[in-house]
Amino acid sequence: MKNPLRFARSASVALVASVTLAFAMPAQAQVDFSGQTVEWWIPFSEGGGSDVWARFYAPYLSESLPGNPNVIIRNVPGGGSITGTNEFVARAAPDGLSIIGTSGSTQFPYLLGDSRVRYEYADLEPVLVSPTGGVVYIPASLGVADASELGKLEGTQLVYASQGATSLDLVPMLAFEVLGLDVRHVFGMTGRGDGRLAFERGEATIDYQTSSAYLTNVVPLVEAGEAVPLFSYGVLDSLGNVQRDPTFPDIPHFVEAYEMMHGEAPSGVAFDAYMAFFGSGFAAQKPVMLPKGTPPEIVETYRRAFADAVANPDLQAAKGDILGEYDQAVYDDVAGLYEVATTIDPEAREWVRNYLSENHNVTLD
Incomplete structure (x- = not known):
């Protein structure tokens, strides 16, 4: 059944993505991360599901990025992942050397209008979405x-x-x-x-x-x-x-x-x-994003790198319980699923807030 909330624009999103891709690809050769280190921010503690997921992906991403930079995981836990995500948005430079991976635990406070949230998903540049079940x-x-x-x-x-x-x-x-x-x-x-x-x-x-x-x-x-x-x-x-x-x-x-x-x-x-x-929480649980203002050629480089990483036979052979049988969203499939993960109809948001308040004494303001 089709998601009634946010896929009305899927055709236009795909068209924009394909046009962007066509113009960005020639500039990709200018991007080279040789001798540099990419910090992959994870707003959770070491050993959790998101940390394991990022550490699994990291060597394949390093292999796929031009110049094969070292990709390290930076754990910034706190506030149910709100703290690290707020810090990333405030501090990460749009130079391709900082990326962030969040999860449903990060998206839910955003969707619910939690007053602690200082991040705006619409401003970030998604390059991968991982589902689970x-x-x-x-x-x-x-x-x-x-x-x-x-x-x-x-x-x-x-x-x-x-x-x-x-x-x-x-x-x-x-x-x-x-x-x-x-x-x-x-x-x-x-x-x-x-x-x-x-x-x-x-x-x-x-x-x-x-x-x-x-x-x-x-x-x-x-x-x-x-x-x-x-x-x-x-x-x-x-x-x-x-x-x-x-x-x-x-x-x-x-x-x-x-x-x-x-x-x-x-x-x-x-x-x-x-x-x-x-x-x-599930169909688009874990997105990877670049900071606001990241140049298009760097965004395209990461798109290609994650697509190459997912297609890597070694990754496919090793994915096991980390990724499961789920298709990893890359390139044109990213936009639609990212929208699923990070947007909600205002009426639906208000309904959930009222439901939680009336039935479970949850106050979000």
Whole structure:
């Protein structure tokens, strides 16, 4: 299903991108990073998902950039990634020697209008977008065989072990709200691993895990007859259409699950809000950007470098659980998915803010 929020301009974006590419390519030869060091800012601590992702990409990016500069990771944690991103926008020079990689945890405060945010995504220059996936599942003891039997859950209160109302767990929260499920969110989990353990202990009765964690830790529960997958969040193609997750082609995506339950496609402001945060948290979770004012020839150099890095047979052979089976957005595919990750309809934003305030006592001002 097509994202109703932000792909109306996809054709014009692609046209502008192709024209920009045509004019920028001759200047690319002027860019040479020989003997220099590129700092890849990550506004999270070492060892987290974004840090691992950047460190995986770094040697391939170094190999693909002209002059093969040293690419180092600069971790600037704090404020749930707001601190480092604010600092990057304020300090990074537009000379091609500083890039930043953020995640849904950085995009969500921006989309929600958090007053601590000092970064404007529209001013940055995206050169790569990496997606990820997730699967929602329940205990087999509830007697629901698959998404086609979601209606059986009406009148049943489910329990979800959450990391927080404005964390990535906002995506399942909105999914459950749109579906019409009665879910009590218990906050305080330090990670999705804690949520899974709560599920295994019987304290939580609905959960989701990201793709790699689902394959490793939940598939054995499914095979043992203890858990039932309901839906994946799915992925977005370059035109904004929701497609099945390539890692889980036999599991319906969220929109399909909604249609199975309600007999029609989802619509309305709550669904628009879900799509915005699903896009930012999963379908376009990790963008890489250059600072505002970076010359077009440097932007083009990075576009080409990331495209070459993604196509590198060594990267493809080694990507494993780091990138999964998801297509990495490069060149013309970047603009649409970046827009997904970083824009939201004002009405949808206001709906989410009101929902969080009224239902979970979350104040963002």
